[in-house]
Amino acid sequence: MDRISALRNVEEALGELERGETDLASAEARVCSILRTYATEYDGELAAWRASGDPAAEGVVVLAASEREARERVATLVGVPEARVTVSRRE
Incomplete structure (x- = not known):
């Protein structure tokens, strides 16, 4: 979309x-x-990344160009620099 x-x-x-x-x-x-x-379903250079590993970050989704950028965005939003991020798969 x-x-x-x-x-x-x-x-x-x-x-x-x-x-x-x-x-x-x-x-x-x-x-x-x-x-x-x-x-x-973002059509662009960014991908949706879902955070996990810490209750404050669990389920947070950000758009980012790389895993590093996604971790940085999650850290900025919820203050959890160690959160794991994985690409959200399209269903």
Whole structure:
């Protein structure tokens, strides 16, 4: 999914919320799903990397060009420099 498509889908979810066609929880779930799809199906030089090994980092997903960069991004976000990272596989 490209950025423009993701933004359009988020805009649709917001519009449905504003028109009363959905509730906040459903809109939040839809936006989360859009972001997850965007990150795991990203078409570019970056890949989605999932952190593990420390409770604070467990399940954190970042986009990065390399394993080193992914570890640095996880460390910046959650303060865990020793977290393991693996490429999230597309399903």
